[in-house]
Amino acid sequence: MGRGYHAQVKPLGAGRATHQARSMVVDVLDRAGVGHDAAYEAEVVVSELxxxxxxHSREPYEMRIISAHGHPYWCEIFDGDQALQNLPHTLEKLSTKGFSSTLDGVSGRGLEIVYRLTAGRCEFYPGHCYVAPRPGKVVAFALPTRYSTSLASVQQSPSTPGPILEERFGSVLVGDVA
Ligand SMILES: Nc1ncnc2c1ncn2[C@@H]1O[C@H](COP(=O)(O)OP(=O)(O)O)[C@@H](O)[C@H]1O
Ligand SMILES: [Mg+2]
Incomplete structure (x- = not known):
């Protein structure tokens, strides 16, 4: 990894986080020539995350879009709490017991929507905020490309890693998409 990899980092304000994140992903995917259907699905996933x-967590919030050689391929939502709560349990249930297994009256359907639309390719891992020296966690998924008819059809080559270690980026752009 290294020079060919770039991260666009968008700090998300608590009151406007969903709106900001949706705008960013739609803008980035539009510029990348991704079709409306797949981009819309990515927007829904971003909204839920x-x-x-x-x-369920706390500030700071950040959205990061990772590109390889100019192609956006990985989307991370960072939050400032390392506690995972029911996140692993819910994803585990979805992978072993299928859909609607998580509706226990306490949790909603958000991760089920994410799981369905990404065909189960939603990951979480520890991370650090870019703009403030704070630990937290990341929930992430693979973005569609211009060849994707849907988010679930996204193919990731085995050599393309999902979670990216921050220090390996060739460059990091913080703020609005240029
Ligand atoms: N970013 C997060 N931080 C902490 N816990 C989370 C996060 N995302 C999801 N969870 C946990 O996973 C559970 C299931 O999430 P979800 O299916 O979206 O339902 P809901 O948000 O309605 O509770 C949440 O109730 C919470 O315990
Ligand atoms: Mg939810």
Whole structure:
């Protein structure tokens, strides 16, 4: 990894986080020539993940879009709490017991929507905020390309890693998409 990899980092304000994140992903995917259907699905996933960050975690919030050689391929939502709560349990249930297994009256359907739309390719891992020296966690998924008819059809080559270690980026752009 290294020079060919770039991260666009968008700090998300608590009151406007979902709106900001949706705008960014739609803008980036539009510029990358991604079709409306797949981009819309990515927007829905981003909405759910940012809603979860705001509802179940705490600031700071960040959205990061990772590109390889100019092609956006990985989207991370960072939040400032390392506690995973029911996140692993819910994803585990979805992978072993299928859909609607998580509706226990306490949790909603957010991760089920994410799981369905990404065909189960939603990951979480520890991370650090870019703009403030704070630990937290990241929930992430693979973005569609211009060849994707849907988010679930995204092919990731085995050599393309999902979670990216921050120090390996060739460059990091903080703020609005140029
Ligand atoms: N960013 C997050 N931080 C902490 N816990 C989370 C996060 N995202 C999801 N979770 C956990 O996973 C559970 C399931 O999430 P979800 O399916 O979206 O339902 P809901 O948000 O309605 O509770 C949440 O109730 C919470 O315990
Ligand atoms: Mg939710």
């Amino acid at each position: 940012v809603c979860n960050a705001v509802r």
